[in-house]
Amino acid sequence: MNLERVPNEEKLTLCRKYYLGGYAFLPFLWLVNVVWFFKEAFMKPVYTEQLQIKKYVKRSALGLLLWVTVLTTWITIFQRFRAEWGEVGDYLSFTIPLGIP
Amino acid sequence: MDLLSSKWLVNLLVCCLFVGELSSHGCRCPRSRVISGRVRARARGGSYWCTSLLLFVCVCVCVYFIFLAGVGCNSVEKKIYVNLNYTVPCVRLLNATHQIGCQSHLSGNVGVLHVLESEENLDWVLHSGLTPPYLVILESSLFTRSIMMKLKNGSSRVAGVAVVTPNANPSQGTSPHTSCPNENTGVYTENYDPTMARCNVTVWNPLGTGLSYEEFDFPIFAMKEDNDTQVIRQCYMDHNRAGNGSTPQYPLCAMQLYSHMSAVTDTATCMRRNNINFSLSPEMVCDPLSDFNVWASTRPLNNTAKGHKEGESVVLAAARLDSRSFFFDIAPGAESGVSGFVALLAAAHALRNATQEAPPPRNILYAFFHGETFDYIGSSRMVYDMEKNNFAVDLDNIHSVLEVGQVGLHAESRLWLHSDPVSRKNSSVNEELILRLQSAASGLNVSVEEPGFSQPLPPSSFQRFLRARPIPGVVIEDHRSAFTNSFYESMYDNAEYLNISYPPDLTPDEQLEYVTDTAKALTEVATVVARTLYIQAGGAESRLGSINADPQMVTRILYGFLVRSNNSWFQQLIPSDLVSHLTDRPTNFYVGVAQQPGKPTLLVQYLLANLTGSTVNVSQDDCWNQRMYSYLWVQGAAPPNSTERVGFCMRSAARLSKALSPAFDLHEYTSKDYSTWTESRWKTIKGRIFLVASHELEMLTLGVGVGVLLTSLMLTYIMSSKADILFSSGREPANATY
Numbered sequence: 007m008n009l010e011r012v013p014n015e016e017k018l019t020l021c022r023k024y025y026l027g028g029y030a031f032l033p034f035l036w037l038v039n040v041v042w043f044f045k046e047a048f049m050k051p052v053y054t055e056q057l058q059i060k061k062y063v064k065r066s067a068l069g070l071l072l073w074v075t076v077l078t079t080w081i082t083i084f085q086r087f088r089a090e091w092g093e094v095g096d097y098l099s100f101t102i103p104l105g106i107p
Numbered sequence: 108m109d110l111l112s113s114k115w116l117v118n119l120l121v122c123c124l125f126v127g128e129l130s131s132h133g134c135r136c137p138r139s140r141v142i143s144g145r146v147r148a149r150a151r152g153g154s155y156w157c158t159s160l161l162l163f164v165c166v167c168v169c170v171y172f173i174f175l176a177g178v179g180c181n182s183v184e185k186k187i188y189v190n191l192n193y194t195v196p197c198v199r200l201l202n203a204t205h206q207i208g209c210q211s212h213l214s215g216n217v218g219v220l221h222v223l224e225s226e227e228n229l230d231w232v233l234h235s236g237l238t239p240p241y242l243v244i245l246e247s248s249l250f251t252r253s254i255m256m257k258l259k260n261g262s263s264r265v266a267g268v269a270v271v272t273p274n275a276n277p278s279q280g281t282s283p284h285t286s287c288p289n290e291n292t293g294v295y296t297e298n299y300d301p302t303m304a305r306c307n308v309t310v311w312n313p314l315g316t317g318l319s320y321e322e323f324d325f326p327i328f329a330m331k332e333d334n335d336t337q338v339i340r341q342c343y344m345d346h347n348r349a350g351n352g353s354t355p356q357y358p359l360c361a362m363q364l365y366s367h368m369s370a371v372t373d374t375a376t377c378m379r380r381n382n383i384n385f386s387l388s389p390e391m392v393c394d395p396l397s398d399f400n401v402w403a404s405t406r407p408l409n410n411t412a413k414g415h416k417e418g419e420s421v422v423l424a425a426a427r428l429d430s431r432s433f434f435f436d437i438a439p440g441a442e443s444g445v446s447g448f449v450a451l452l453a454a455a456h457a458l459r460n461a462t463q464e465a466p467p468p469r470n471i472l473y474a475f476f477h478g479e480t481f482d483y484i485g486s487s488r489m490v491y492d493m494e495k496n497n498f499a500v501d502l503d504n505i506h507s508v509l510e511v512g513q514v515g516l517h518a519e520s521r522l523w524l525h526s527d528p529v530s531r532k533n534s535s536v537n538e539e540l541i542l543r544l545q546s547a548a549s550g551l552n553v554s555v556e557e558p559g560f561s562q563p564l565p566p567s568s569f570q571r572f573l574r575a576r577p578i579p580g581v582v583i584e585d586h587r588s589a590f591t592n593s594f595y596e597s598m599y600d601n602a603e604y605l606n607i608s609y610p611p612d613l614t615p616d617e618q619l620e621y622v623t624d625t626a627k628a629l630t631e632v633a634t635v636v637a638r639t640l641y642i643q644a645g646g647a648e649s650r651l652g653s654i655n656a657d658p659q660m661v662t663r664i665l666y667g668f669l670v671r672s673n674n675s676w677f678q679q680l681i682p683s684d685l686v687s688h689l690t691d692r693p694t695n696f697y698v699g700v701a702q703q704p705g706k707p708t709l710l711v712q713y714l715l716a717n718l719t720g721s722t723v724n725v726s727q728d729d730c731w732n733q734r735m736y737s738y739l740w741v742q743g744a745a746p747p748n749s750t751e752r753v754g755f756c757m758r759s760a761a762r763l764s765k766a767l768s769p770a771f772d773l774h775e776y777t778s779k780d781y782s783t784w785t786e787s788r789w790k791t792i793k794g795r796i797f798l799v800a801s802h803e804l805e806m807l808t809l810g811v812g813v814g815v816l817l818t819s820l821m822l823t824y825i826m827s828s829k830a831d832i833l834f835s836s837g838r839e840p841a842n843a844t845y
Contacts, residue, residue: 092376093379096376096379096380096383097383100385102380102383104213104367104369104371104390104392105210105213105367105368105369105370105371106371107371107372107376
């Protein structure tokens with residue numbers, strides 16, 4: 007969808023929908039929000055709805071950062087220590103590699 | 108250019124000419140002679156149809172000529188790789204605490220070939236060689252513990268090991284087993300008698316290196332001394348040999364070995380991973396070692412009424428069936444296992460008439476245990492079944508035990524009777540048993556003696572019975588203290604080691620009937636065992652002289668198990684659907700993981716049925732197991748005039764009982780009391796050799812490829828962005844209507 011031809015009110019509703027949707031454990035919606043509306047929020051000349059769009063984009067970016075940190079930490083810990091967790095590690099895994107602990 | 112490719116080219120040219128000719132001529136259909144326009148169109152259509160059909164036929168013919176007329180494809184893969192035909196890997200086995208055996212990477216281990224000349228040459232492999240990782244080729248004389256441990260420690264530079272097994276046994280004895288077999292699951296624990304635990308008194312297997320129980324993280328394969336090995340040595344000589352002090356140049360000869368094992372860590376882990384339900388791709392990674400025990404009794408026992416049998420007193424005659432070696436599925440086990448159970452089979456045959464004409468008061472139960480190498484799988488299972496009332500008799504029914512251990516090598520015709528010193532203090536039944544053994548051996552060519560000092564029992568199935576009850580018993584062996592078997596549980600423990608030799612120029616059938624010296628010696632042992640069993644069961648001494656083992660029978664059984672199982676006698680004893688189990692090679696006694704009884708188990712069952720049972724006049728449909736007897740239909744021999752075999756029904760008391768360690772039924776995978784051995788599963792086991800290029804050349808090729816890709820991308824981008832300049836023609840394009 008090309009945001010050039012979308013009226014500003016619709017841009018605001020879209021941004022809000024993606025922002026609110028991200029709270030349902032969907033951090034990719036926040037990622038899309040940030041990438042898509044970045045130009046609109048920070049690089050276009052000012053228009054009425056831009057302040058709210060800026061707020062949503064900033065909050066989406068914050069949420070995204072939080073998710074990225076949490077996921078990276080968990081993934082690093084899991085990949086590093088799964089072998090040592092023995093039974094718990096096996097029950098947490100979907101695919102257990104063959105032949106290596 | 109070789110003949111094959113020129114033939115292909117010629118065929119292709121002929122085909123093209125043929126097709127071209129025919130399609131250019133079109134098709135002449137006689138009906139298209141009509142001149143009118145509509146019909147001409149139809150004729151033209153008809154000729155198109157005709158032409159396309161003919162074209163199709165021609166293409167089919169072409170395909171036939173090119174591919175099916177024996178020219179074949181000349182694939183690039185065949186030009187690069189030479190596959191190894193005979194590859195025997197070492198596989199991974201796991202128990203409650205350890206994993207043993209070998210492992211390779213999922214995509215095989217590639218290493219530059221190096222034929223090891225001596226132990227000092229290891230320095231090239233481990234330190235000074237310039238092109239690691241190396242794949243070391245060892246002669247069997249160099250396959251020692253010190254070399255293998257050094258390779259194991261330097262395993263970042265070692266990609267694998269290939270051992271060339273000779274055709275003849277080495278002169279030096281060597282055993283890959285541990286020096287104290289089954290030390291944790293026997294009867295001598297710290298509770299029973301700490302002075303005798305852990306082979307403190309006698310080290311049973313002094314030549315044991317323990318290699319079979321080490322863990323290696325590179326694959327180890329065994330190769331025979333045949334054409335493939337010559338190819339490998341030639342490849343090494345041509346490419347890898349450093350001549351006159353200069354380093355060998357790329358391309359070098361390399362070998363790739365695949366033996367990726369799925370299971371890891373220990374039995375508890377792999378059984379847990381077998382059972383995980385919600386993973387995306389549930390896969391079995393290991394299986395417990397299991398097979399079947401064979402047992403029979405002289406007086407039939409009601410097999411459906413399990414548990415204690417009132418008034419039934421049984422003398423248990425035990426022997427061991429299985430063996431192992433360092434490599435997977437090679438286990439000739441001649442002295443370790445076969446000598447013992449063949450003597451017991453011959454004794455059972457010798458007792459057939461006596462026990463039927465003058466049955467002794469006690470019953471005699473012959474038991475052949477499988478899986479004894481791996482912490483007494485078979486005997487621990489039978490004791491467990493007896494304790495849980497899941498077997499035809501109970502532990503209280505057992506009067507005494509006589510076990511036949513390794514008896515094939517008895518020098519100076521002496522047999523040694525081992526008994527447990529701890530229980531000997533308490534009972535006198537042991538003394539009677541030994542006296543009976545000595546009286547049974549009188550008048551024969553073999554002498555039986557006790558070791559003469561307080562020594563624990565050697566590793567034997569009897570130890571598992573002692574763990575449960577203090578039953579009197581004796582183990583007959585041919586060694587006074589340490590094993591005389593210098594190839595215990597090794598791939599060299601074969602017919603040659605037992606000195607089973609036949610005069611040259613005998614046909615297989617003549618070899619089957621020829622009585623070797625080993626067979627004669629084993630017959631003496633069998634006679635002693637049979638006579639002892641008869642008196643121990645309460646039979647009359649007067650009948651002893653008539654109980655004699657048959658040397659013809661013994662030599663045939665030895666031939667069948669140690670030289671070639673596909674012989675005329677074995678073929679008569681088994682049903683027709685088992686004939687494919689017989690091979691032209693010695694039988695393999697490794698316990699394995701199959702749910703069905705293995706080949707040696709079935710052979711022993713049918714042999715025992717034949718030697719202790721009798722023929723009954725029953726048709727094949729009625730020949731099935733009953734409560735008291737087992738009925739087996741066998742294919743028999745062909746009468747002299749025809750080629751059809753005449754089958755018959757054999758009635759006997761020979762049955763199978765499951766030999767799976769109780770740890771797996773109880774789900775106690777970390778059990779210290781029972782065997783917890785499992786064998787890992789794997790996907791492919793293969794090996795191949797090829798020439799490998801230097802790393803720099805590979806990187807250069809990759810770099811050039813990437814460079815070409817980037818250049819072409821850039822060129823395309825430049826051309827597309829400047830397209831209007833590059834492709835503008837001076838004039839307007841003509842108006843084309845489509």
